[in-house]
Amino acid sequence: MTVASAVTMEAPICLVENKNGELMVNQQALQILISIAKPVVVVAIVGMYRTGKSYLMNRLAGENTGFSLGSTVQSHTKGIWMWCVPHPRKLDHTLVLLDTEGLGDVEKGTYKTHCREGKIPKVKLGTDEAGGCFLFLIHDLRYVTELTELIKVKSSPNAVGEEDSAEFVGFFPDFVWTVRDFTLELKLDGHPITADEYLENALKLSNAKNPKVQMANLPRECIRKFFPKRKCFTFDRPTNDKSLLAHLEDVQESQLEPAFKDQADNFCSYIFSNAKPKTLSGGIIVNGNRLGKLLETYVRTISSGDIPCLENAVLALAQNENSAAVQKASKHYVDQMVLKVIFPTETLQDLLSLHTNCEKEAISIFMKHSFKDDTHKFQKKLVKILESKKDDFIHQNEEESIKYCQTKLEYLSKTLMEAISQGTFSVPGGYQLFRKEKEKIMNDYHQVPRKGVKADEVLQRFLQSLAMKEESILQTDQALTEQEKALEVEQVKRGVAEKEKKLLEQQQKEMQEKMEAQQRTYGENINQLKKKMEEDRIQILREQKKILNHKLKEQKKLMEEGFHAKAEEMERQMEDLQTKIKYTKSKKSSLWSSILDSLGDGLMVLLPGAKQFIGLGMKALGKLMS
Template sequence: MANSRVQKSAPVCLIENGEDGQLQVIPEALDVLRHIEQPVVVVAVVGLYRTGKSYLMNKLAGKTQGFSLGSTIQSHTKGIWMWCVPHPTKPDLTLVLLDTEGLGDVEKGDEKNDNWIFALAVLLSSTLVYNSTGTINNNAVQQLHYVTELTEHIKVKSQTDEEDESNEFARFFPSFVWTVRDFTLDLVIDGQQVTADEYLDNSLKLKPGHNKSSQQYNLPRECIRNYFPTRKCFVFTRPTTPENMKRMEELSDSDLEPAFVQQARDFSNHTFAHAQTKTMKGGYTVTGRMLGSLAEAYVKAIRSGQIPCLDNAVLALAQIENNRALDDAISYYLQEMEQWVAYPTETQEELSDLHSRFEKEAVKIFMDKSFKDDDQKFQLKLMESLQKKYQSICERNEKESRKVCESIIMNQFEVLEEKVKDGIYMTTGGYEEYKRDLQDFISRYKEVPSKGIKADEVLKDYLQSKEDIGKAVLAADKSLTEAQRRMEEEQARTEAAERENRAIREQQHVLQQQMEDQERTYRENMEQLLVKMEEDRKNAMQEQEKVIEARLKEQKDLLQQGFNDRAQQMENEISRLREEAQPKSRSWFSNVLETVGNVATLFLPGIAGKALGIGSSLISRFF
């Protein structure tokens, strides 16, 4: 999406409660996202109503107005509102800001809706900002009870056998930022100055014991620590006087407390520098268009009474995006071939080179836009489709060549045809004149450029159709002896055989080139497939290593707090994660290539019997 289009955008409602009380995605917002082809950084803010969430989002957008701030005790934001703006420091990304409906609105009194809004903010964002006021005390932590209920509103796998999936959340959940507004205390713990991050970590310490009170105290803290391993905290002083708070949208930075202005700047700078690109399970990067599809998938599940499932969302999105990638790749190939192929091409190599050039780019387009094509179903469709398109282009090239050649023959041999018709050659010595004229017209025909790949075949067919005329002229020439006639007949047969052989060699050359094209098609697809598979493997490993690193930090913290039993449980989980992070073997890649090769031979007969060898050589190169 061009930056100009993003800059013209304004906040739009992404998800709202419809007249039927059900959540629904707004088409206008989907249309905005549909035009964003860039990867997106998605920052969502959640928190109790009337805590100043919208102000933070406006600051990230670089505006004082946009998301409604309101000046009364009523909640202004309803549902989830979205603002797409150019990323201020990373031009290849788009910043998507999500401002959510205030949680705990007494007028609304719908806790179920609050839970879904919170869950959707978690599912759609790459950075989740939780906004509260005052201090991070036990009451503030307990107010974040929505996090303890996420297991009831988010599933990771479609088939779980009722097992607890909460340990998987850390792998896919956004980074967590707690912003504390109207903070009036000193950041001091046990007489020592601390950072806001240390203040948050201290507030999330667990209480020893197994009684009900300890469990209630620990539950939200354990959820925050386990689900959101990447955590950050910012504290903000009161921005201005209570009277001025009612007109925050009208105030500039010079009207606000300098400390607050600097704190807001620090928050924005951290977000711009550290907020990550939105990814899905498996480490797949999300574009704006894909974010819209995710929102639709999650809301559809909620409306149908189901729990949004990460696996199902990825599979549904993969189906959409892979079909789109397939269409885009084929459209590109056809468009470029139509533009660059001048029918008929002089040689098959000329057509083959263009095919190779645009096929390679088409495969790259598909690879860049597709994901989770685990069984290579869509890639095989691409190979088959491009082969059929190329075959059709080759057939058109042959037809155009034949048409051009027949037109040249009609023009070049017109005089010969007229002389035959007028009986000029049916005289004594006429055969020699006929032969001389015929060779002259054949030479002229061969000198005409741009006849294409059917030049010899069309000439052979034409001369073959005129053999009876040559025999009649030869028989009518009384100047020749019987021996001379036999010699002329033998020479005519020899020349005809040579023309037949040239036409056969011409066709064999074309077929050989097309078979080489099929082999190259397979090789090109497999090379790019291996690159993509390796990239996907590395992304998955990075995703896993990030969780392992967070779990090691959590384990160290538990040991320091004396929770040895929980630290041991964490060790078991770390061991499992490390085992899952082991790279896949060469045999796994070999099996994939062998499977693709076996299927590809159905529509690429030129690689029959060679696929396994090609696959093995590629495996050796890449791994």
């Protein structure tokens, strides 16, 4: 299944099946979902059966048919159905529509049965992270009150339902309440009001002590706590013709009431413009693959009888995603090196320069696709892999250089070797002829381009292989005096010593270049990690401030409605949140040292010799990173 086919589905497919009270993920639908690499905007709808949920979802998909509408008192949607379509206004996003099984169907039992069979957690699967939209068509708001009992945000041992609502605010999507067949006049105390004002008025709490009133307050309070961004749409009847109402999927646009058409268009326009990409805490954008992995975790947890914990699900996702990020980054490094490196490179530095660029890109890819790698386990793994791959390229570069140089020397020295075998130089004056031929070979060899990093070493070994033959030719040359022979031997020794010195200097230079490459590796990892952690800190601070602003508004409403005790409790929550905000702000000053403490030691182990530059170059490195 390709990405292209995944986002051009012709019809919905069941994503989560409800078979005899057991939840199961449809593997065919899952494969479609996980093939989507683009960020997803998830719009999930929940409400009583036969209230028009499927019709609204079809409108969002731009179709009249798709999600089953049904025409009887039975709910037609079983389980959760998914329709992935290209987002009409965000070309780089995919719209994921989730139509849920209707609540309250007499054939499915009571409200208690829905909870026991897992139907309530199931329809909440679309509410686990911020972004997207959660649509309600609901006559009985009791279901909202079950959120804190059926989903946990943190893995802490707190009792179910005791979590601060702020934790849920950070995860939940926007709340859109749609009211069908609305016949009331939008007025309050004789003054016109908007649909949003109608919703906010409906969510006002009553101070009466009547148990029924207090029960009615509970879902209102939950919606206000968990969904800071709320929107309301009211709809007229689509048509007054009852025969058409039973088959809306076949109704032409011209047969619909003009007011209803305008309301439906405004509704779709709002969803397209305002529903955000699904995002995990910390600003981590969710694509189809990530959403599919989360779905598997939630369904597996619910089926086992446990309460889904969002934090644990995200951590499990992070493990898979970070492993994939390491593979993606290391593959990019290898692919780019294979593409850019032409063996053998003239110098080691030429190869290391390409390595540095490819390594930087690989680290950047890892940072982009990884998250919650708090112990830097996966970053260290990537460093280790890239270091190993770099060594492989260095070794291959050396082998290619050796092979190439040996081939060239064999070709250039072929005439010389044949002359030695034939005794051509075993005559008076033969040594000078030999020296002339050897120097010609060396000159020709020096003219050969792209010999690579082992050019001098291969030449040195070649000359050493000739040393005994040269000594023999020299000693048997009767045209030379003993003194001239001694001078020649001394000159040869000096030449050998000079070449050995040059070779040693080259080896030392290459060692220094390797050390500098490791220093760049260390610096690049620290630099990119520091940048990522600072971005994460800013995102967390932004989320905390958003929650604080929400609580401030909610506290003001509670005061206006006379709930002073609740307002005081809200004040204590805000004080705790302000403490967290203060701590988040202060993390910037300790960020650099924390990175060095947590990652530095690991990199020193992974990068042999790194300790030699850490102590000497830390001050300069600190300036580089600041």
